[in-house]
Amino acid sequence: MKLELRRVTIFTSNMDALARFYGEVLGLPALSDTPSWKLFDAGAVQIALHNGSAQLGRRPPKLVFHAADVPAARDAVNARGAKFGQVKQAEDFQMCDAKDPDGNPIQISSRI
Template identity: 35%
Template sequence: MTDHAAPPCNRVVIYSKKPAEIARFYGELFGYRVITKDGDRIMELQPPNNGLILMLHPAGKGQKQGQSLIKLVFDVKDVDLFRQKLIEQGHAIGPVHQADGYQFANFRDPSGNPVSISSRAFVSD
């Protein structure tokens, strides 16, 4: 019997009418590097580590911005400190919320997609 392990999810497509702004946003805030190929409409954002690859795709005329049913969550050890850095850079970000042993704060990217910074990944069992 052949072993068919479940494949990992390593990429997410973000549809945007502002791909250059989105690339700059994720690059400046989270260290993503832009990869483009001649003739390809998709702009690929590579993370600085082995994280999730973001693929920016031009939004169609009928697609509403910020109406996604997903939220990108970035793992940070110190939510308060990272949030303060975002505020100093001029980004609007919500308050820090206390959850079950961790903190998180929510905001939106330039296309209105929900984004969160969270310390959940650093909670010890």
């Protein structure tokens, strides 16, 4: 049996801000939209927003979005209201980090 990750669910008490961020700022297409559940197409994985409070661990999971051109992707989403920091160059890929409106860490990376 092979398991495949298909959806990440983020619990939030700030549904409007998170839905706007993932939908409008990051530009992810909405797949489902109800008051307590919103689902976005993020490629191979869907991002679900669910009403409720999360109890984050000391180091919460990070959502990493792939882009072949990290500086261009960063500029595009920052122009729509995201606050990604400077692009960092690793040995064979680039990345930049931000947080969503609930403080969850997110990243744009060219790592395959």
